[in-house]
Structure formats: C-alpha cells, structure tokens
Amino acid sequence: MPKTTQATPPGKSLRKDFERARRVHPTGITGRERPTDIIANMFGAYVGRQERTAFELMRRSSKDDTCTFLTMSGAMTPAGLHQSCIIPLIERGLVDCLTTTGANLYHDAHRIIGHRIREIEPNAGDLQYRLARIIRIYDLGFWEETLLETDKLFSAILRGPEFQKKMTTVELHYLLGKAVAEIEDALGIESPSLLATAHRYGVPIFVGAVQDGSIFLNMVKLKRMLGDKFKCEIDVNDDVFEMGAMQHHCFGTLKKKMAIWILGGGVPKNYTLQGEPLLDQILGVPTHGFDYDVQFCVDPVDNGALSSCPAGEGHTWGKVSAESVQYGSMYVHCDVTAVFPWLTYALLSDPSIHRKPRRLYDSRNTAVAILQAQVDKRKKKLGSTIEYDLPKPKKPAKKKSKKK
Numbered sequence: 001m002p003k004t005t006q007a008t009p010p011g012k013s014l015r016k017d018f019e020r021a022r023r024v025h026p027t028g029i030t031g032r033e034r035p036t037d038i039i040a041n042m043f044g045a046y047v048g049r050q051e052r053t054a055f056e057l058m059r060r061s062s063k064d065d066t067c068t069f070l071t072m073s074g075a076m077t078p079a080g081l082h083q084s085c086i087i088p089l090i091e092r093g094l095v096d097c098l099t100t101t102g103a104n105l106y107h108d109a110h111r112i113i114g115h116r117i118r119e120i121e122p123n124a125g126d127l128q129y130r131l132a133r134i135i136r137i138y139d140l141g142f143w144e145e146t147l148l149e150t151d152k153l154f155s156a157i158l159r160g161p162e163f164q165k166k167m168t169t170v171e172l173h174y175l176l177g178k179a180v181a182e183i184e185d186a187l188g189i190e191s192p193s194l195l196a197t198a199h200r201y202g203v204p205i206f207v208g209a210v211q212d213g214s215i216f217l218n219m220v221k222l223k224r225m226l227g228d229k230f231k232c233e234i235d236v237n238d239d240v241f242e243m244g245a246m247q248h249h250c251f252g253t254l255k256k257k258m259a260i261w262i263l264g265g266g267v268p269k270n271y272t273l274q275g276e277p278l279l280d281q282i283l284g285v286p287t288h289g290f291d292y293d294v295q296f297c298v299d300p301v302d303n304g305a306l307s308s309c310p311a312g313e314g315h316t317w318g319k320v321s322a323e324s325v326q327y328g329s330m331y332v333h334c335d336v337t338a339v340f341p342w343l344t345y346a347l348l349s350d351p352s353i354h355r356k357p358r359r360l361y362d363s364r365n366t367a368v369a370i371l372q373a374q375v376d377k378r379k380k381k382l383g384s385t386i387e388y389d390l391p392k393p394k395k396p397a398k399k400k401s402k403k404k
Contacts, residue, residue: 035346050332054294055343057328061259061292062094062353067250067360069290071272072100073264073307075137077108078117079337081263082194085344090201092348093355095261097246098198099206099268102213105173106150108193112183113153115146147214155218164231168239172232173198173205174361176215202359206243208271210234242368243271244278246360248285249367259292260320263336265299265307273319280318284378284385285371289320293329296336 024044033041036059043052061068070089076082082104089095110117120134120141129136133144157163157179163172177199183189184196198205210216211234222230250256262269279285299308311329314320320329332339347353360367375382 035342035349039343039346047332047334050330051334051339051343054296054330054332055346057259057292057294057330058261058343058347059350059353061257061328062347062355064257065355066257066259066292067096067254067358068094068259068261069097069099069247069272070095070261071263071268072098072104073266073268074101074336075103075107075140076100076263076336077104077194078137078140078142080117081337081340082108083191084341086194087192087197088348089344090197090203090357092353093201093357094347094353095203096250096358096360097204097206097272098194099208099243099272100194101266101268102207102210102215105176105195105205105207106154106214108195109150109153109180110142110146111191112180112187112189112193113149115142115149117142151214151218154215155222158215158219158222158232159226159230166231166233166235168235168242169207169210170204170239170242170361170364172210172234173207177205201357202361203357204246204361204364206239206268206271208267212267238368240274240278241371242364243275244283244285245367245371246364247275248279248287248371248374249360249363251287253363253367253370257291259294260290262293262295262297263340265295265297265305265309269295270306273314273317276319277317279371282385283371283375284382285374287318288322289315289318289324291321291324291328293320293324294332295330296332296334296339298333298335300333301331 026042026044029038029042039052039055043049070086072081072086076086086095086098090098107117117140120129120136120139122136122139126136129141134141135144135147154176157176160175160179162175167175173195177193177195177197180193181196181199184192192200195205197203207213216234219230219232222232247258250258260272273290276287276289279287293311293314295310297308299305301308301310308331310331311320312325315322315325
C-alpha cells in the first residue's frame, strides 16, 4: 500500500510564524541612549508600538525623498506645536505642503504683536473667565483684547493692493506670509510664525474651510464696509483643482512617492486626501493614492467619522495606495501634543535626514497648467460623465369641468 503523507497540523504552522515574530525584550534605560534607540527598542506594545511604527514610516518617507503633505487640525498653534515641531520640519525640508485651519494661522499671529498665551486651570470657572475677559482653549488662555488686536492686524494687511483680486487659499496665505514676514523682520521677532516660515520656504498652505476662521471673518467685515473697493475673493473651485494639481505634480512630474502625515483629523485631513479621488474618479487622470499614511488622532475608528478613518478605509475611496495599506500606514490613537514633539525630536536628531526645500509654491502655476492639459485631453471621454437621464416632471392632470 502507498504511504500517505500526514498534513502538517495548523497549530504547528502558526507556531513557526509566531517564532519568526519580533521578540519583546527591552533592556533597562540608562539615559545614554539615542532617541531612535529608545523608540526602536522600548516601545514594544499597544499605543507605544503604534508610535514606533509611525516613526519608522516618517523616517523612511523622509529618507526616500518623498513629497510630504502635512495636515493639522485642532488648536495646535495656541499650544505651540508649530514652533516646536512644524517649523523645524519645514526648515529641514521634510514638509512640502501644509493643510490646516484658518484658526491655526490666526492664533499664531497673537505672539507677533506682543500678546501672550498662558497656561490656565481649565476647571477654574468659565463664568469668572468671561467676567475677566479671558478667552479659554481648554488649559490655555489669553486676553480678549488679543483677538481684537489681531483682527486689526489682518484687516490692515488685507486692504493692501496685492489682495484685491480673486485667488486661492494658497495664494492668500502666501501673500499673508509675505506681509507677516516683513512685520517680523521690522520688529526683530526671533520666533517666526508659521505663515512667515511657509512663505520663506515656499510651502503652500491650503485651508479647506477658509470661511470657518477669523481671518475670513475680517474679510467679511471689509467687504461690508468697503463694498466694491474690497475685491479680495476666494475661488474655491480653483482651490480644489490646485490641490489635485499639486499632487499630480509630485507623482506625475517629479516622479516622487507621496506621504501624508495627519495631525488630528477634520477638514484638513479630508481636503488633502480628496485630491486623489478628484484626479482619478472625477477628472479621469490616473493616480494610485498616497504611498505613506501616518495619522495621530484621539477619535475611535468605528463611528464612521472622517477624522478617524484609517488608511484601509481610505483606500476604498482611492485616497491611499494598496501598498500603503499593507506596509506604509499607521493610525496612532493618541493626543497629537503628547506624542508628535517626541517623534519630531527623534527624527531631527538624525543629521542624515535633511532635504533641500522643494518649494512647491513656485511650481503651482506649472502644476495647474499640466493638470488642465490632462483634463483637456480627456474632454470627450469626460463628456459622458456630465450627462444623466433625469426623470421628467409629470404634467399636472387637467381638471374636469363640472357640468351644470
């Protein structure tokens, strides 16, 4: 009789895979370790392991000269995260494009004109804070006059002749950055603002919900006060197209991989990620999505909210690549302010991670023209996407006349 081969028991196969997995066996911390050593060896499980994986992806994408799009929601500039992390990353050439909220850019300007943001007790009583005219952002506070003076600053800048036209949020914030940079130079400001830094390094700043911030509120005031003399207007159509053009420029013209580092969630996250569905699904321009997807957010991932949408879910929309889902994504369930400064320190402690600023802002007109040419090539095919056999409304029935 022929011999029969016995199948390998499933448990044995699983044990072999298990034996190949990384061992959790950190050594005692001495205080002499490099930051990268601490992250590599002391963060073995839970959110710590998520943090370690996120750092590995950030380092890999930085060394690969990847075009990095950073998104930032929440009240990050009042907390100083831009000064501790974002500005140093821009100066090292590691952030190529920024999407944030108007609030983050507005609150950043407080310090330029001499106002201070201070630590306060969040449970001291909001009724008392209001009587004292102290504005509270959780455990941060500043005088109400800070807002009024900052309103004056932006109102004065926005009345300049260079602003009297229709523009995208990228051009708006580049011009604001130029004006703020000149103010900083005149006053001898040592800690530059995010607006001024982005201008100096040619980093485009998108604001997806520009009308939901105090800079735009002052534009509303100027329009109502000055009427047709105030011609500053945001073209949201061109703004969305420009985001798609920037991404198409990175992977299509520069032939670079793309990374997205997401701090928080909200509009900045979706506004950046929707550039890929715009290209592929709406305009018919082939793309494959972001190659690296790293996010830091406190939201649970099971409630359907966009803020907490992980890379895998984003892949179903065409926002990130299949390779990213498998090997290049990490959702770190944490408060950004508790983790990101440490990862920035570890990243910048490696002197080999240093890139020449890409200055994507300088390429914006070329990028838009190239993408428009791609759309023009596809106009005939796209024609079928703008037609739909809409049901015709029913004609009202004629009323029968009553016979006498």
